[in-house]
Amino acid sequence: MDHLPRSPLPGVLVPLYGRERDLSQLLTLLHGGVRLLTLRGPGGIGKTALAVHLAKALRAPGEALSFDHVQFIDLSALREPEQVMGLIAASLPDSGLRGDPERRIRDFAADRRTVLILDNFEQLLPAAPNLGQLLDATPGLHLVVTSRTVLRLHDEVEYAVEPLALAHRVRDAISSAAVQLFVSRLQALTPAFALSEANAPQVVRLCEVLEGVPLALELAAMRTRTYSLSSLLARLEHPLDALKTDFRDRPERLQSLRATVQWSYDLLSDVDRAVFECCAVFSGPFTPQALEAVWGSPDVLDRAESLLEQSFLQRLNTPDTFWKMLQPLRELALEHLEGNPQEAIWRERHARYFLNVISEEKRDWQSETVHHYEGYLPHYPNIRAGLVWAVEARSSDVAYRYLGAVGGLWTTLGLNGQEAPLAERVLALPPPEDRVTLLDALESSLSPLGSLGQYQLLEARLHEILALRREQGDVMGELFCRLWLAEVARHTGQGERAWEIGHQVIHELQEQASDTPLTRPQVNVRANAYLFGAHDLLELGRYGEALEHAKLAYTYFQDMENRVYKLESRIMTGVLLVYMNRLPEASSLLVSCLQEAVDKGFRGAANNALFPGLTLVAAELEDWTSVVRFTGFVSDPNWERSQSSLFRRLRLALSRAREVLGEETYQQAWTTGTQLQLPDIVELAKTLVRVPNSTASHPELTPREWEVLALVSQGHPDRRVARLLGITTGTASKHVGNLLSKLGLRNRVELTRWAIEHTPPDDLKSRSP
Numbered sequence: 001m002d003h004l005p006r007s008p009l010p011g012v013l014v015p016l017y018g019r020e021r022d023l024s025q026l027l028t029l030l031h032g033g034v035r036l037l038t039l040r041g042p043g044g045i046g047k048t049a050l051a052v053h054l055a056k057a058l059r060a061p062g063e064a065l066s067f068d069h070v071q072f073i074d075l076s077a078l079r080e081p082e083q084v085m086g087l088i089a090a091s092l093p094d095s096g097l098r099g100d101p102e103r104r105i106r107d108f109a110a111d112r113r114t115v116l117i118l119d120n121f122e123q124l125l126p127a128a129p130n131l132g133q134l135l136d137a138t139p140g141l142h143l144v145v146t147s148r149t150v151l152r153l154h155d156e157v158e159y160a161v162e163p164l165a166l167a168h169r170v171r172d173a174i175s176s177a178a179v180q181l182f183v184s185r186l187q188a189l190t191p192a193f194a195l196s197e198a199n200a201p202q203v204v205r206l207c208e209v210l211e212g213v214p215l216a217l218e219l220a221a222m223r224t225r226t227y228s229l230s231s232l233l234a235r236l237e238h239p240l241d242a243l244k245t246d247f248r249d250r251p252e253r254l255q256s257l258r259a260t261v262q263w264s265y266d267l268l269s270d271v272d273r274a275v276f277e278c279c280a281v282f283s284g285p286f287t288p289q290a291l292e293a294v295w296g297s298p299d300v301l302d303r304a305e306s307l308l309e310q311s312f313l314q315r316l317n318t319p320d321t322f323w324k325m326l327q328p329l330r331e332l333a334l335e336h337l338e339g340n341p342q343e344a345i346w347r348e349r350h351a352r353y354f355l356n357v358i359s360e361e362k363r364d365w366q367s368e369t370v371h372h373y374e375g376y377l378p379h380y381p382n383i384r385a386g387l388v389w390a391v392e393a394r395s396s397d398v399a400y401r402y403l404g405a406v407g408g409l410w411t412t413l414g415l416n417g418q419e420a421p422l423a424e425r426v427l428a429l430p431p432p433e434d435r436v437t438l439l440d441a442l443e444s445s446l447s448p449l450g451s452l453g454q455y456q457l458l459e460a461r462l463h464e465i466l467a468l469r470r471e472q473g474d475v476m477g478e479l480f481c482r483l484w485l486a487e488v489a490r491h492t493g494q495g496e497r498a499w500e501i502g503h504q505v506i507h508e509l510q511e512q513a514s515d516t517p518l519t520r521p522q523v524n525v526r527a528n529a530y531l532f533g534a535h536d537l538l539e540l541g542r543y544g545e546a547l548e549h550a551k552l553a554y555t556y557f558q559d560m561e562n563r564v565y566k567l568e569s570r571i572m573t574g575v576l577l578v579y580m581n582r583l584p585e586a587s588s589l590l591v592s593c594l595q596e597a598v599d600k601g602f603r604g605a606a607n608n609a610l611f612p613g614l615t616l617v618a619a620e621l622e623d624w625t626s627v628v629r630f631t632g633f634v635s636d637p638n639w640e641r642s643q644s645s646l647f648r649r650l651r652l653a654l655s656r657a658r659e660v661l662g663e664e665t666y667q668q669a670w671t672t673g674t675q676l677q678l679p680d681i682v683e684l685a686k687t688l689v690r691v692p693n694s695t696a697s698h699p700e701l702t703p704r705e706w707e708v709l710a711l712v713s714q715g716h717p718d719r720r721v722a723r724l725l726g727i728t729t730g731t732a733s734k735h736v737g738n739l740l741s742k743l744g745l746r747n748r749v750e751l752t753r754w755a756i757e758h759t760p761p762d763d764l765k766s767r768s769p
Contacts, residue, residue: 016053017184018164018177019046026054026159030115030142031066034157035135039146041161042311042326043260044215047146050161051117054144058115067142068112069093076120081127085134088116105134109141116141122148122310123267129153148264149310163212163326166204169679173200178207181214185221198668201675202229209236211326216257219243240331261332264312275303276312277340280333281350284381285322293353294346322378348393351386355398358383358405377601380409387422396429397437403427404440411447412564414603417637420448439468439477446484450491453641459488475512476521479505483525483532493643495539502533520560527556527565534572538579539645541702544741547576567593567605571613575646578616580744587617587689594685598678606678607634612650614685619653625669626684627657632673633681701742708735712748713755 016023029037039047051072058070073091078084089101097104108114121128128151131143135155145151150158167176174180174195182203187193195203206229210216220243223232235242243257268276278295279286292298304323307313312329316322325333337343357379376383383406390399403426410416423445431438442465449458462484469477482505490498506529509522518526531553537546554569571593577586590613597606611634618626631639631654639647658666676684701709704725711721722732736748745751 015184016049017181019050019053022050022159022161023053023057026050026144027057029157029159030058030144035142036131036151036153036156037142037144038151038156038158039144039161040150040158040309040311041148042213042329043148043264044213044257044328045161045163045311046214047161048119049214051119051144051146055115055117066113067115069109070115070117072117072119074119075124078124081124084118084124084127085130088118102130102134102137105141106138109138111140113140114142115144117144117146119146121145121151122264125149125151148267152309164207164214164217166208166212167677169677169683170200170204170675171680171683173204176204176207178210178212178217179203182207182217182221185218186224189221189225197672199229201672201677202233204677205675206233206236209233209327210239213326213328215260216243216328219257238331239328240335257328258332261328264310264329265332265336268310268312272303272306272310272312273336274340274342275300276307276329277333277337278342278346279304279307279313279323279325280330280337281343281346281385282325282382283385285316285324285378286382288321288323290350290353290382291323294349296345296349318378347389350382351389351393351395351398354379354383354386355390355402355405358402358409376409377413380413383409384419384422387426391422391425391429394429397432399426399429400432400437400441403444404437405444407444407447408564410444411604412602414605414607416447416451416604420445420452420454423448435468435472439465439472442468443480450487451636451638453491453638455488455492455641459485462488476525479508480525480528483528486532486536490536490539490644491638491642491647495536495645499533499536499540502529502536505529506533523556523560524562527553527560527562530556531565531569531572534569534576535644535646538576541705541738541742543576543580543744547573547580550576563600564602564605567597567602568608571605571609574609574613575616578613578620579742581742582744583617583620584689587614590614590617591682591685591689594682598682603678607636610634610681610685611636611639612646614688615650615653617688619650619656621688622660623688624657624660625665626688627653628661628666628669629673629676629684630681632670633676635674701739705735705739705742708732709739709751709755712736712739713752715752 026037026039039051041047055070055072058067071091073088075084075087078087085101085105089104092105092108097107099107118131125147131145131151132153132155135141135143150156164178164181165176166178167173179195183193183195206220207217210220216239220232220236223235223242227235232242240256240258240261265273265276275295278300279291281294282290288301288304291300291304304313308315308323313323313325316324340346358376383402387399387402387406389395390402403423410419426441427445442461445461446458446465449455449461462481466478466481466485469481482501486498486501486505489495489501505525509526509529512522530549534546534549534553537543537549550569550572554566554573557565557569570589574586574590574593577583577589590609594606594609594614597603597609610630615627615630618624618630631650639650657669661669707725708721711724716724718732718736719729721736722729725732736751739751740746743751743754745754
């Protein structure tokens with residue numbers, strides 16, 4: 001065997017971040033006998049870098065025993081398919097071979113185990129059959145091809161090159177291949193840069209926005225010459241305009257993200273370009289059925305398959321078939337869509353298709369089938385896009401129908417506050433003639449208003465809904481509306497009034513009970529009445545009764561198989577356990593609820609498990625940093641506005657946190673909280689379960705209850721307590737009962753012991769009249 005000089009490989013100075021498994025699998029395939037291996041992926045995904053590292057690995061001393069010659073050949077400069085064989089032949093070491101290019105290649109590989117790595121083949125696809133013929137005639141030849149599209153040859157093995165792995169938790173940032181690549185390129189500009197607790201959330205977020213695409217990460221790192229990380233993140237809303245540089249050793253198509261995706265677009269046929277532009281109407285993942293509906297014909301699915309083969313679409317690894325476009329590709333598609341005469345038709349079809357999707361969720365609920373919110377979560381970006389289109393097109397009927405159906409998803413996804421302005425934009429449109437559509441829309445706007453603390457507007461809207469429900473003779477709708485009025489009363493500091501309203505609703509529901517099975521709306525109102533009642537009883541300090549109401553709510557929501565509100569009922573139980581001084585039970589239950597909410601994608605329930613739930617736990621443990629981080633993470637605008645005792649207690653905890661931590665540390669903890677990923681928050685929450693409660697903790701007692709507690713601890717009976725405080729004996733007994741319920745105690749002896757253990761004696765004396 002001749003020992004030929006090795007041809008030089010392109011310089012790749014960056015390590016193979018996150019591609020070690022890819023490299024190992026490629027080596028296994030080649031050693032296993034694969035002779036045509038195509039590395040397929042969109043532009044900038046790192047195919048060339050992986051191919052160069054593969055060539056180096058094949059030339060390593062141990063690997064060299066398998067192959068005699070490994071040749072890397074860059075085809076990016078070619079535009080004519082008939083030139084491919086000539087360039088391959090010219091790239092081989094001069095060994096005195098003669099004849100046409102195909103003959104020289106065959107003769108070269110006839111007695112040498114040869115691997116030819118052909119980089120950038122996508123613009124030369126008509127030459128693919130020649131590669132197949134070459135392999136048929138040369139048993140010792142192996143071809144590795146990098147291309148944005150498959151070759152469609154019979155013996156081709158396709159290997160999809162995926163984006164780099166992202167960090168799912170900020171604490172794991174350094175183990176993310178995407179983060180490693182970005183940081184290494186940034187350090188090439190600023191050697192002193194180091195990943196830290198302060199900058200890691202921004203780096204993780206940047207890598208997430210750029211979806212782990214290596215070229216985009218490298219270009220973003222170069223832009224840090226000009227912009228800070230936070231400023232760069234703000235500019236990445238339009239990455240095609242933001243990401244560009246002037247590498248002198250890179251072809252023009254790799255010097256900007258725009259040039260890279262435009263190169264791919266220019267290779268598309270006219271029909272494929274049209275389908276590509278049609279796909280731009282989708283926000284986030286979409287199904288084949290959705291694309292067919294928007295395009296208007298099933299023929300589009302064949303062209304979608306072509307786009308998948310050419311790396312313009314990706315199929316997600318999900319049980320149901322979902323496709324998506326990488327963000328830079330979608331941005332380019334949107335630019336071209338603006339001039340497409342079909343744009344208006346496609347957008348209206350898109351909006352109406354996803355209106356049917358979200359309406360189906362509502363029909364499922366009303367027809368007493370199992371309530372699977374999570375099945376609709378992947379569609380939400382498109383559902384929202386359809387609603388926005390309806391508002392901007394002033395399609396009033398469509399917009400109101402959307403709003404009436406989407407409210408449940410907003411609660412599930414924790415979007416009530418964020419989407420409140422969108423709800424008001426819908427309601428600013430002329431109302432529909434159909435009263436049911438109007439009522440559904442008005443009711444969907446209630447939670448968004450409540451989450452923003454806009455109680456005056458909320459109360460006015462409730463009276464509007466109440467009048468419409470009475471006009472229709474809708475008893476269940478009227479009762480549900482009254483529960484919302486109780487909610488307003490509670491948050492405006494009228495706890496007694498809230499309970500009066502809620503208790504009356506429960507009483508009326510009990511009077512309506514009959515031998516016939518309850519309808520789904522009846523069960524729903526009953527379940528909500530008990531859940532609302534649990535909140536109202538907490539407000540009054542009647543924790544034992546509140547706990548029973550939360551458990552009843554859970555039972556009814558379980559009967560409905562409503563997973564979201566089953567979870568909300570358990571979260572309320574956890575909050576009550578904190579008030580009852582049963583902290584270990586409360587923290588374990590709330591962390592369990594948080595994990596379940598995260599696993600199911602119920603961000604709204606996750607937020608509630610954190611705030612107020614686990615924030616109360618952290619305050620009892622005097623973990624002030626977690627108190628601030630949890631609050632910052634949830635960013636609930638209502639916490640500063642509500643006058644309920646629960647939110648007053650949370651404000652006191654945050655005030656104490658600011659006092660203990662100091663302003664600078666407090667602000668740092670808040671900023672960190674706003675930037676953490678949900679898995680980071682889960683890990684932080686789990687530490688609360690493992691930390692023993694070594695501090696003195698107690699639920700919030702009213703001033704009067706403290707006075708009663710002080711007198712009871714001194715051995716006074718109820719009559720004496722009543723005389724000293726100027727109240728009736730019955731009221732004194734009621735206060736004692738409330739204290740026992742709040743503290744989870746059984747008798748006055750335990751109450752006295754608790755007072756001595758948890759309150760300094762001088763403080764008890766000072767509270768005595």
